[in-house]
Amino acid sequence: MTKDRHCPLVDLHVSSPNAMRLNRLMRMSRRDTLMTGMAGMGVMAAGSVVAAEPSSGGDPELERFMKLSSRLTDRPSLDPRIGKALYERILQSGPERKAQLSKLADLLDGGTYENASAFAKAVEQADPALKDVIHDLMTGWYRGVADGKVVVYRSALMFDVTKDAIYPKTYAAGGPFYWTTQPPEVDKPTGAPALSPSKFDVEPT
């Protein structure tokens, strides 16, 4: 366990006056929110998370899901509670998903990949249909959405990636007029896509 791991998501929760006013756990009890039942595990537990640890409840399938997630995000540590909720929801997105996730895990076990891109490339070559499953995993961890439902909002990794510059909508914590200051510069990335491109439809307002 990496108990000392700094967890900025918890900091964000504590630092936002608005968020403190609004009880996070209560929101999680809404029927539309899929982490119901795990709220009892407590927000504080978020400070001690790691992939494929006993917090997956010893469920070997969930442990494989966490291992896959870790590889595809290039992150050694991910919140297993979020992982459990994502896994359950992704399974509901189609009857073929369980077998596809298993095949994806087999491919990971059967090779050595230096990063997420290398693994994703190999997966699409082995079975083009698995691209959709990788999209599900990326959408789940980074957007916090699985099978068209919000699993987590503020804890989605897209906000972790951008937290030095911007707040998730409705969770601003910079005080009035923070927006006038110069945000960080961002260089053009050099990495290449791992998967073939897919159609992107902007959702209607």
Added chain:
Amino acid sequence: MSSDQNLSADVVIVGSGVAGSSIANELARAGISVIVLEAGPRVDRQHFVDNFRNLENKPSYQGPFPSTPWAEHPPNQITPNKYLHTSGPNAEAYQQVYLRMMGGTTWHWAGCAWRYLPSDFELKTRYGQGRDWALKYDDLEPFYYQAEVMMGVCGPDPKVEDLGSPRQQPYPMEALPISYAAQQFRKLISEKTPYRVVHEPQARNTRPYDGRPTCEGHNNCMPICPIGAMYNGGYSVYHAEAAGAKFIPNAVVYKIERDSANKKVTAVHYYDPDKGSHRVTGKYFVVAAHCIETAKLLLLSADEQSPDGVANSSGHVGRNMMDHTGVQVTFISGDKALWPGRGPLETNVIDNFRDGDWRGDRGAYLVHMVDDNQVDFATQLAISKGYVGKDLEDQIRYLASHTVRLFSHNEALPDPDNRLTLSTTHKDALGIPHPDVYYKLPEYTVRSCEHTRGLFKNLIGLMHGTDEQWTPGYFPQDHPSGSTIMGVDPKDSVVDGHCRTHDHENLFIASSSVFSTVGTGNITLTVAALALRVADTLKKELLHA
């Protein structure tokens, strides 16, 4: 006989949005008894904030606001739609959204509080297009200011930045400091084009105002400000109730009753959610039920006395439907990082195309560089491009900091053929017909949109943009107007310059439905100013009768 038979007030108002609630507030404060009938439910902000956070499609403005079976509203801007049925060559361009609930559609607006220009009221005289209003800018100026004070509008000092609408008083609050992204956009426009970017006047607090906090920049004005730093109609409801006005939620008005001479309205009838019918009498009546629902109610009230609908001797009820049609493009800037989405949603505007001699040929427009948090968009785009892992994270940062969205409000013209009618095929749970709208974009508007597309292409070039995504066709900006058009001649208009119906002396309309033309910029401040003018007329007549 139910006790409801005793429901009566000096003034009965249909609709609790900005227009209805602000009239109620003014009258109640003057000691006049008021009943406001709202078709939808009483609602609270926190419920919508929770709904928003749990919504997958975050840009959906209607998403957090589900309607009730007895007061349906459009679920989204998709055609075909489950409630607002549009047809015609530009059906998609009139797929408006709005809310039927206590406080009205300003639960989701961006707080943009524009005054119209003096020329907007005289389009026919000055440019030979459309119509003139039956009032002038100067008639409305004091009420614009009253509306700005009511809402709490921040805006620039006219000596520093003149927005073209003469002011007798300064804005109630100082202009909102614009974001870094908007500052950079303003600099680019100033240095590389003949145009300018101005501070958008906004009903948003730059200091604590009216018991509401200073804006904290949650970037969620639409669909829901989480802290109430932005005005919405709900606040006028609270003030009016405190002053003694009675608001009845879930009261769906379906009939306007008149006297035997058909000159005066005597009562309105409403259904409760169980379709129990109730009658409310009064001395004066104001329909303030949004452009679409107002026309719908007048048509629905057709009977032997008025076979074409109430207040419709001209035949113009439901005609002349207008909007600010929009052109929209999203692209990735090739310049320095902007990180849009820090601060409120809409703060800056290119205003050079709001007026000019070319209005004889094409419609006016204004341009927003939308200051919208693009992190979710960037993530979806990067995933669709095929990125994973660390490369995906780098792309999210880059795209979120470089995505730019531009959109415009383009002026329509009143055309009697653009018409709202009652659906013959769709009804709601109470048996009330849904609204149908036929819409063909005026060529005047099409030419305006073409001009906007040219401007946007230039701006994309100046910002070294890539990955252009143009919203297909023309899209609605949810500013419907014109359905009970104002004019001096009762033969071709529904209300006079005081928003009183030509046909019924004690029936007023407070809505964008009275607009004779639609100018540019959000319509809400003009709706509020007209409503406050109606309140002023009613006060004079009731208190000095």
